[in-house]
Amino acid sequence: MADREMADAEMADGRLVAGRYRLLRPLAAGGASQVWLATDEMLHRRVTVRKCGLTMPQARALARIGDPNLLGVLDVLPGDDEPWIVLEYVPARSLLQVVREAGPLEPARAATIGLAVLHALTAMGSTGVPHVDVEPATVLIGDAGRVVLSDIGPPLTTADSGAVRGSARYRAPERASGEGPTVPADLWSLGATLLHAVEGRPPAAGGTPDPPRQAGRLTAVLESLLRADPSARPSPSEVEEALRRVATPPPPAEERPAAAAVPPAPQRFRWAVLAAVTVIAAAAAAGAAATRTGDDRVAPRPPAPATPSARPHQALPRGFTWWNDPAGFRVAVPRGWRHRHDPGGVLALTGPPGRPTLRVSGPAGRPPDVFTALTAEESRRTLAAYRRVRIEALPGPSAAVWEYTFQDPSGVPMRGQRRLLVTDGHAYALEWRAPRSAWAANLPTVTVVLDSFEPVAGA
Structure with missing residues (x-):
């Protein structure tokens, strides 16, 4: 861990941010982001406090979204070099953990999760802030069933994420050649994430995932999302309609x-x-x-x-x-x-x-x-x-x-x-x-x- 990351992690030892948010322990650290579990001492509730490479206008734009499939932004605080963002705390397991512990998901369940992630990506797209890190470790399944796409801003590295966290396995092929984040690239990452959910394992390395074997009615959706040519991938509205059909079971x-x-x-x-x-x-x-x-x-x-x-x-x-x-x-x-x-x-x-x-x-x-x-x-x-x-x-x-x-x-x-x-x-x-x-x-x-x-x- 770099010196700055070590110093930031040590902040969790009771440091008080903005006279209100008491840092309890690190939740994630790495890259350009650090995240802590904290207590809001004014309202006596758990929150998540994050420092990441966003500008104040970007952070304010995210605060205006209010989408249930994204962590709600509760406060934005100026920092010395980048803002602090205070987010709601949702007790949850990542999709990565869920698959590890319970095995592959049924196609309908995976499609339901995919719809929630797609909704979050669409909401973020309206702000001009890309996500760039859609993968099983950043999709949270709340204890009450709520699906949340976490890690807005630059990607994180977490202790429980394993070797695939942040890897090229979930990154669109065109990103490897230096292209910036785009809607088709996010859709490819969504496809790779759902492939992991139904197959129970990460996609193959190298940008060309193995064909789905357990995806059932979700197979055609995954194949369209994982096309190598970005222009050949479906639009978000087409993906939404296709996922709805898979998520809604036929009558008995x-x-x-x-x-x-x-x-x-x-x-x-x-x-x-x-x-x-x-x-x-x-x-x-x-x-x-x-x-x-x-x-x-x-x-x-x-x-x-x-x-x-x-x-x-x-x-x-x-x-x-x-x-x-x-x-x-x-x-x-x-x-x-x-x-x-x-x-x-x-x-x-x-x-x-x-x-x-x-x-x-x-x-x-x-x-x-x-x-x-x-x-x-x-x-x-x-x-x-x-x-x-x-x-x-x-x-x-x-x-x-x-x-x-x-x-x-x-x-x-x-x-x-x-x-x-x-x-x-x-x-x-x-x-x-x-x-x-x-x-x-x-x-x-x-x-x-x-x-x-x-x-x-x-x-």
Whole structure:
């Protein structure tokens, strides 16, 4: 270890930074970065304190991201030569550790992790600060299931990382020839990381990984990410769509209708976000099967085939049922979810603990442009600690999404996603809200619910 690294590591012996952050012990040191576990003596909480080769403008840009797949920046402090960055502390194991201890991951689980890392890379890309070090050691799996891409800024070296940490095994071939960090290079590193996750071992050295053998439905995604020619790799949006398809499991075979017995399904807007097989099972089974009367009753079982609002059968994952709304749409919800109609006819569907909540409004008049309509809604919305994650158009006819974080009246950090679509000349809005700490665990349910929504003619 260089003299400077030794000196920095010794700072952990109780040194107080900015009169507030007490350094406890080093978490990582090497290259141009040092990281310590520390205590915020003002708020009495654990934090991570880091010095790395970023400028103050870069550090401030990172602080504005607020993405759940990146460690939240709590404070940025000027230093003698580079800033100190105070980050949230997430108890977690690296993906490298998880694979070492539990073996290779199932393709759906790896795809779910890949979606989270891709989301983090996209958020960082908006700041102009590259990550340049995507590999299993920098992907953290939190104790509560949260996936976080760590090590923003110059790469680190850690004691538990082994020989592959920071090696060329996860670095795109063009980086070896001196090219700087690019989006295609980060995608190659993502592919190499996911290859390690499903194969249980590092990719082969030399920039040409061995073909996947245990990747299953993830194979085609990995092969496209690991193409030697950067221009031949898919775009981030294409990678996202492909990973969603792998992460969302097909319905069980016994629930799939025979092809000859089912008429063609109506056109649907594919809004899948991400899912994991095991979490879907837990989320679907969480509801109770009891039925109540009154305005706060459990979502009913599917109507009989003769009900006018029923559409041709579409298989649902086990534990879900259809909600057929008098307003002229239907949506799949977990059994046991409660419903109510707020003033104005807005439908609210809520899980047994009271969260998460899905609100559906419409049909309404067609807006001139769904993207502009969501932007206008954002300007009128007043939420505590509000921060935009994204507003963007979605594939398909007249659909857009607005994703954001905020704080509810009781002080709980929340995340929301509002989707607006137009079909048959009518606009529908679906808004999903859940605590940020439970966002990832609820995404499998979001996948099924949002993907199932459709207007019902003649209802």
